[in-house]
Each structure stands twice: as C-alpha cells, then as structure tokens.
Amino acid sequence: MDTGSGRTGRGATRALRALGLAAALGLWELAGRGAGDALLAPPSRVAPEYLRLLLEGTMLAELAGSLRQMLVGFLLACLVGLPAGVAMGRSRALDALLHPWVGMFVVTSVASLVPLFIVVLGTGFAFRAAVVFVAAVWYVLLTAYHGARGVDPRWLEVGRAFAAGRVRLFRCVLLPALYPYLVTGARLGLVHAIRAMVVAEMFIIVGYGGLVYNTGLLVSTGPLLALLATLGLVSLAATRALRWAGRVLAPWYEERLPLA
Amino acid sequence: MSHLAAGAAALRRRGTPGAADPGAAGAARVSRFLSLLSVAGGLAVWEGLARELPRAILAPPSAVAWRLAEGLVAGELPAAFGRALAHLALGYALAVAAGVPLGLLMGRSGRAFHLLDPVVAAVYAVPPVAFVPFLVIWFGLFFPARVALVFLMCVFEILLTVAAGARDVDPGLVEVGRSFGARGARLARMVLVPAMLPFLFAGLRVGLVRAVNAMITAELFLAAVNLGGLMKASASRFDTAGLLAVIATLSAFGLLAQEGLKAVEARALPWRLRR
Numbered sequence: 400m401d402t403g404s405g406r407t408g409r410g411a412t413r414a415l416r417a418l419g420l421a422a423a424l425g426l427w428e429l430a431g432r433g434a435g436d437a438l439l440a441p442p443s444r445v446a447p448e449y450l451r452l453l454l455e456g457t458m459l460a461e462l463a464g465s466l467r468q469m470l471v472g473f474l475l476a477c478l479v480g481l482p483a484g485v486a487m488g489r490s491r492a493l494d495a496l497l498h499p500w501v502g503m504f505v506v507t508s509v510a511s512l513v514p515l516f517i518v519v520l521g522t523g524f525a526f527r528a529a530v531v532f533v534a535a536v537w538y539v540l541l542t543a544y545h546g547a548r549g550v551d552p553r554w555l556e557v558g559r560a561f562a563a564g565r566v567r568l569f570r571c572v573l574l575p576a577l578y579p580y581l582v583t584g585a586r587l588g589l590v591h592a593i594r595a596m597v598v599a600e601m602f603i604i605v606g607y608g609g610l611v612y613n614t615g616l617l618v619s620t621g622p623l624l625a626l627l628a629t630l631g632l633v634s635l636a637a638t639r640a641l642r643w644a645g646r647v648l649a650p651w652y653e654e655r656l657p658l659a
Numbered sequence: 660m661s662h663l664a665a666g667a668a669a670l671r672r673r674g675t676p677g678a679a680d681p682g683a684a685g686a687a688r689v690s691r692f693l694s695l696l697s698v699a700g701g702l703a704v705w706e707g708l709a710r711e712l713p714r715a716i717l718a719p720p721s722a723v724a725w726r727l728a729e730g731l732v733a734g735e736l737p738a739a740f741g742r743a744l745a746h747l748a749l750g751y752a753l754a755v756a757a758g759v760p761l762g763l764l765m766g767r768s769g770r771a772f773h774l775l776d777p778v779v780a781a782v783y784a785v786p787p788v789a790f791v792p793f794l795v796i797w798f799g800l801f802f803p804a805r806v807a808l809v810f811l812m813c814v815f816e817i818l819l820t821v822a823a824g825a826r827d828v829d830p831g832l833v834e835v836g837r838s839f840g841a842r843g844a845r846l847a848r849m850v851l852v853p854a855m856l857p858f859l860f861a862g863l864r865v866g867l868v869r870a871v872n873a874m875i876t877a878e879l880f881l882a883a884v885n886l887g888g889l890m891k892a893s894a895s896r897f898d899t900a901g902l903l904a905v906i907a908t909l910s911a912f913g914l915l916a917q918e919g920l921k922a923v924e925a926r927a928l929p930w931r932l933r934r
Binding site: 412415416418419420422423437438491492494495496497498499500502503504506507508509510511512513514515517518519593594596597598601602608611612614615616620623624626627628630631632634635638 | 686689690691692693694696697698701716717770773774775776777778780781782784785786787788789790791792793795796797868871872875876879880890891893894897899902903905906909910913914917
C-alpha cells in the first residue's frame with residue numbers, strides 16, 4: 400500500500416505525522432482554553448487528570464474487568480467465526496445456506512439488540528459476552544469467508560499434483576494462504592468487540608462504560624476526555640498487536656485489507 | 660485483475676448470448692433454492708422453539724409478524740420510523756459532505772494524509788458510543804445531539820474508504836490518460852473521477868449502514884423518542900415481540916438501503932464488474 404510515493408521518505412513521513420499531531424494538539428489547546436473546562440478541557444488540563452486517574456486505580460481496574468469480559472465474547476466469536484467462514488468459503492452449499500442469515504445479521508445494529516438481550520439474558524456476564532459475540536462474529540466470519548473463497552486454485556492444483564491428501568492440503572496450502580485473512584478478521588472483530596463492549600456497558604452503566612457515563616455527569620470534561628483517550632489507546636494497541644501477530648505468522652505475505 | 664481486463668472479459672461474455680455456461684446457471688439456481696430453504700427452515704425452527712418458551716424469553720416469528728402488522732395499521736411504527744429518518748438523513752448528509760472531500764484530499768495528497776492520519780486514527784479508535792456523554796454536554800439530549808452522533812458514527816468510515824480508494828487509483832490508467840494529452844481538470848474528469856467512483860460508492864454504502872445503526876443508537880442512548888422510545892416501552896413490558904418487530908424493521912431498512920445504493924452504483928458505473 401503506497402502512502403505517498405518515493406518523494407516523501409521515511410523521515411519526512413514521520414516529521415509530517417508529528418507535525419500533524421502537534422498541530423492538532425495545539426488547536427485543541429486553543430479551543431479548550433476558549434471554550435472552558437465544562438465544554439472542552441484542553442490537553443493541559445486533561446493530562447494531569449489522566450495521571451490522577453491512573454494513580455487512583457479505578458480507571459485501570461474497571462478497564463481490566465471490562466476487557467476480560469469482552470475477551471470471552473471475542474474469543475468465542477473467533478472460535479466460531481473463523482472455521483465457519485472458511486467452511487462457507489470452500490463449500491457452495493454451506494454458503495448458500497448460511498449467507499442470507501449472515502447478511503441479515505451483519506447490518507443489524509448492536510444497540511438495537513441490547514434491549515432484547517437484556518430481556519432475554521439479564522444484565523450479567525452472559526449478556527455482556529453475548530453482545531460482544533454477536534457484534535464481532537459476522538466480521539470474523541466474512542473476512543475468513545472472503546479469504547477462503549479467494550485462495551488461488553492453482554496452489555491447490557500444485558498440492559494435488561504432489562499427491563497431498565486432504566488434511567495435508569489444508570495444513571500446508573490452505574491454512575497458510577488464509578493466515579492474513581484470519582488475522583485481519585480477528586482484527587476487525589476485535590474493533591467491533593470493543594465497540595460492543597462499550598455499548599453494552601453504557602446501556603446498563605457497569606464496568607468501564609459505566610465509568611465513562613458517570614464521569615460524563617461531572618462538571619469538568621477533563622476526566623471524561625482522559626477516559627476516552629485510554630479507550631482509544633487500548634483500541635490502537637490491540638489492533639497494533641494483532642497486526643504484529645499477523646506479520647509474525649505470515650511474514651511472506653504483504654497484508655491486504657479486504658473491503659467489507 | 661484490473662478493471663479494464665475484467666470489463667473486457669465481461670463484454671466478451673455478454674457478446675455471445677446463449678453461450679452462457681449451463682452448468683453455472685444450474686448451480687446458481689440450486690444456491691438460491693438452498694438460501695430460501697435455509698431462511699424458511701430457520702424461521703420454522705424459531706417458530707417451533709419459541710412456542711415452547713414463555714413469551715418473555717423469545718417471541719415466535721408469527722407473533723413478531725402480527726406485531727409488525729398491528730404497528731403498520733395503527734400507523735405508530737411508520738410514524739416513529741419517519742421521524743427517526745430526519746436525524747439519519749441530516750447526520751449522513753453532513754458526514755458525506757465532510758468525509759468525501761477530506762477522503763479525496765487524504766487519498767491524493769501524501770502530505771495531507773500523513774498530516775491528518777494521526778488525528779483521524781486517534782479519534783476513530785475511540786468507540787463512538789463513548790462520546791455520548793460528551794455530545795450531551797455540547798448538544799443536549801435531543802435532535803442536534805442525535806444528528807451529531809449519526810455524523811460521528813459514519814464520517815470516519817466514509818473518509819477512510821474514500822481515502823483508500825483515491826490512493827489506489829491504478830497509475831496505469833493515469834499514464835494512459837496523460838499519454839493521450841489529458842491534463843489537470845480533463846484528467847480528473849475522464850480518468851480520476853471514474854476510477855474513484857467505485858470506492859466512493861463503497862464509502863457511501865458502508866457509511867449508510869453505519870448511519871442506520873447510529874439512527875437507533877442515538878434514540879437509545881440519548882432521549883428515547885420514536886423507535887428508541889418504542890423499544891424502551893417494549894423492553895419494560897418484557898415484550899420481545901415488540902422489540903423484534905422494531906429490530907426486523909431496522910434490519911430490513913438497512914438491507915434495502917444497501918441494495919438501493921448498489922442499484923444506483925450499477926446504473927452509474929455500468930462498466931464495473933461486481934463479483
């Protein structure tokens with residue numbers, strides 16, 4: 400993926416990015432000073448709040464608790480979605496059977512499902528895991544599906560020409576070809592899992608989402624923006640980690656992001 | 660495979676009517692049949708299971724259909740839906756107005772991309788619902804806040820998809836245009852814009868689905884009016900049929916909107932072959 404041609408070298412890219420970030424922070428500072436803490440706390444006010452929240456411990460404790468519950472739903476989504484997606488991609492019949500349901504569910508808003516899930520599952524662990532699962536599984540599934548469908552048939556031909564059996568073909572040809580899609584699917588799923596976690600928690604005011612809701616009721620927006628910043632950092636770190644895992648698993652493969 | 664090669668292949672195929680592969684047509688028919696069977700089967704299983712369970716756990720499709728019919732006849736459901744469309748339309752329009760130009764800028768100019776990307780990525784990383792308390796402080800609990808949430812939830816999708824598309828314009832196409840003497844505005848009109856249109860439409864489509872999601876999210880997390888109000892009322896009565904009726908309406912609308920945009924795209928870009 401070419402982001403700017405050979406004219407802007409690595410160093411220039413970094414400089415531009417730093418400049419952009421600095422300019423944004425500067426604008427934020429000015430706007431914050433003008434609007435006041437109650438509307439938009441500037442970075443100079445958010446930073447000390449951030450440190451205070453960090454040291455106080457509630458923010459991290461709630462974050463850990465929420466992420467743990469989110470991970471259960473997410474891992475379940477991967478365990479179900481990845482094999483199902485690959486199976487759908489390789490089998491026309493399965494694709495025809497499951498695709499209408501997948502298509503219907505992927506456009507359904509997670510928020511619209513929350514009241515239903517509360518009525519059916521209550522507001523405990525099952526509810527939170529279920530919301531995350533239902534939000535993430537379709538994206539994991541569809542990405543794996545596109546990957547499985549797009550496997551170059553010539554590679555399978557070569558494998559068969561070398562008398563590879565079904566299991567061998569799967570392990571040595573199909574799976575390595577799928578790695579980038581599986582990792583991308585997990586990454587997309589994780590983004591939606593985190594989003595669903597926040598939706599579920601803010602609705603019933605528990606966990607990190609509940610913390611954000613309650614902090615939003617305070618007079619100053621400083622703590623609120625600090626909490627949002629943490630959320631953003633967690634999201635970025637998680638996607639970075641998965642991208643790194645992808646590179647480690649399949650270093651020969653330049654990662655391609657399929658357009659959903 | 661480039662658009663040109665795909666288009667040429669499609670033209671060649673279309674050019675010989677009756678030479679369509681009969682095997683492929685048969686397979687497509689079987690697929691459609693299986694899909695219908697799956698939907699019918701799924702609904703039947705749901706109906707059977709739900710009849711055994713109390714209504715409060717899960718209403719059967721028949722009850723949901725009945726509730727939908729009731730809502731339509733009473734006019735309550737369409738009215739709520741119509742009112743909800745207001746903040747959907749405005750929020751989406753604003754997101755398109757902001758996202759498309761910025762996306763094009765970021766896609767075509769490497770410098771603009773590197774300058775803006777850190778901020779865009781940082782704000783995009785935060786789950787939009789988390790911004791709700793912030794939006795309440797700025798815009799209150801009603802219409803302006805709903806519009807703002809819809810805007811926030813779809814602008815980044817649109818921006819990033821358009822930017823990705825604008826960035827990946829096949830340089831071969833640009834070369835061909837230039838070699839025929841096209842420059843500046845001519846180049847933009849005859850080569851760049853048509854090449855970017857598919858990604859533009861992809862961005863619009865993704866944004867629209869997100870906007871429909873945002874429409875109901877806004878009515879559940881801000882003041883519960885229209886559809887959100889109906890849902891909260893149903894939830895408090897443990898009325899899963901009512902909840903499912905609204906969910907079904909929203910999903911159907913989302914699918915229709917998506918298909919609608921695909922149809923517009925097919926009309927506007929007849930040369931584009933879609934898998």
